[in-house]
Amino acid sequence: MSDKFLPYSRQVIDENDIAAVANVLRGDWLTTGPYVKDFEEAFANTVEARHAVACSSGTAGLHLITAGLGIGPGDQVILPSITFLATANAVSYVGAQVVFSDVDGETGLMGPPQLQEALSRAEANRIKAVIPVHLNGQCSKMEDLQKIAGDVPLIEDACHALGACEIFSGKKPAKIGSCYSSRAAMFSTHAVKAIATGEGGMITTNDNRLVETLRTLRNHGIVRDKERFRIKTNEPWYYEMHELGFNYRLTDLQCALGLSQLSKLKWFIEKREKLQQRYAITLSKLGKYVKPIQTVDHCTPAWHLLVVLIDFDGLGVTRADVVQALTTKGIGTQVHYIPVHSQPYYLKRSSTPFLSGVELYYSRCLSLPLWPGMSMEQVDYVVLSLGEVLGLNI
Numbered sequence: 001m002s003d004k005f006l007p008y009s010r011q012v013i014d015e016n017d018i019a020a021v022a023n024v025l026r027g028d029w030l031t032t033g034p035y036v037k038d039f040e041e042a043f044a045n046t047v048e049a050r051h052a053v054a055c056s057s058g059t060a061g062l063h064l065i066t067a068g069l070g071i072g073p074g075d076q077v078i079l080p081s082i083t084f085l086a087t088a089n090a091v092s093y094v095g096a097q098v099v100f101s102d103v104d105g106e107t108g109l110m111g112p113p114q115l116q117e118a119l120s121r122a123e124a125n126r127i128k129a130v131i132p133v134h135l136n137g138q139c140s141k142m143e144d145l146q147k148i149a150g151d152v153p154l155i156e157d158a159c160h161a162l163g164a165c166e167i168f169s170g171k172k173p174a175k176i177g178s179c180y181s182s183r184a185a186m187f188s189t190h191a192v193k194a195i196a197t198g199e200g201g202m203i204t205t206n207d208n209r210l211v212e213t214l215r216t217l218r219n220h221g222i223v224r225d226k227e228r229f230r231i232k233t234n235e236p237w238y239y240e241m242h243e244l245g246f247n248y249r250l251t252d253l254q255c256a257l258g259l260s261q262l263s264k265l266k267w268f269i270e271k272r273e274k275l276q277q278r279y280a281i282t283l284s285k286l287g288k289y290v291k292p293i294q295t296v297d298h299c300t301p302a303w304h305l306l307v308v309l310i311d312f313d314g315l316g317v318t319r320a321d322v323v324q325a326l327t328t329k330g331i332g333t334q335v336h337y338i339p340v341h342s343q344p345y346y347l348k349r350s351s352t353p354f355l356s357g358v359e360l361y362y363s364r365c366l367s368l369p370l371w372p373g374m375s376m377e378q379v380d381y382v383v384l385s386l387g388e389v390l391g392l393n394i
């Protein structure tokens with residue numbers, strides 16, 4: 001074991017990635033250049049969507065979607081409480097209210113029963129969207145959620161699930177991001193995600209009108225298409241602003257890096273899968289107090305996080321002590337996530353009942369290191385160390 005600290009996640013960058021970025025630095029366009037379209041096209045092809053829109057972060061992308069769908073003050077949006085803050089914040093940015101749903105205590109996913117229960121708490125005529133989160137790289141049961149949501153559009157927070165598929169009986173698997181039962185899907189290319197551009201995001205959609213709105217909002221709300229001008233003019237510098245937009249563009253430096261990273265996605269996911277399998281085998285030796293999250297059978301996952309559910313109470317240890325002890329052994333861990341509805345900001349704005357699945361999941365979850373640059377020996381070291389810290393012998 002090397003004496004270097006093992007983080008819970010990090011990017012894997014090779015010489016081709018570095019050359020791709022250097023190439024942009026030598027060229028004419030640092031931003032709004034040709035790599036943006038290239039990255040968008042390659043991404044859309046990868047997930048089998050009609051359109052892809054690159055943006056400055058996953059958070060920015062979620063905000064573009066809520067704004068682009070015209071969600072605003074007085075509206076409500078349902079999303080699971082086990083997610084990153086950004087999912088909820090994208091709803092708050094446009095002045096709408098978040099209705100937090102419960103999750104399955106073993107998978108952390110918002111399933112059909114949890115969505116049903118959240119709908120019963122929301123006001124039917126105010127609900128404008130539902131945002132399932134494909135937590136840890138396992139997908140939500142989109143078809144079933146869509147049936148329950150009815151006319152209300154689904155927006156996928158797919159930040160964990162680039163490369164995952166939903167599988168159905170008697171039908172071809174559907175790639176996450178192909179938007180087979182959603183209006184749009186959002187991915188992040190933050191450094192710890194499946195592919196890295198530092199900061200960055202990508203929206204996919206099959207909706208020809210929505211994609212135009214998203215592109216306009218990404219660039220200050222500026223319209224350059226003469227056909228859409230309110231004033232007839234031939235002034236070559238002329239443009240119009242029809243809506244309040246943002247600067248949520250992704251640079252060519254990042255898009256070139258993203259393209260290069262995307263070419264390795266298959267390898268990244270296969271390696272994550274192998275590491276996950278190794279974890280599953282070695283973790284099973286620790287006994288009943290420690291188990292990897294339950295895998296769902298409607299999904300071919302793209303493992304983003306390696307979450308174990310630990311019965312800390314049963315073992316008579318605190319999670320804080322375990323995290324500290326692992327840090328001392330050079331192992332980074334994280335907790336994904338603190339229930340968003342319990343954050344002071346949201347306590348004031350949403351009245352959420354006790355969510356038993358959320359509490360069950362949150363009280364036990366711990367994310368162990370998982371990223372494609374890791375070795376099988378490092379997995380074994382992590383599990384051995386975890387066993388030692390928990391007082392369990394392998």
Ligand SMILES: *Cc1c(COP(=O)(O)O)cnc(C)c1O
Pocket residue numbers: 057058059060083084086087133157159160188189190199200201
């Ligand atoms: C990373 C992440 C986001 C936000 O993406 P950024 O690119 O960091 O803005 C949103 N939701 C989930 C579930 C994420 O993991």
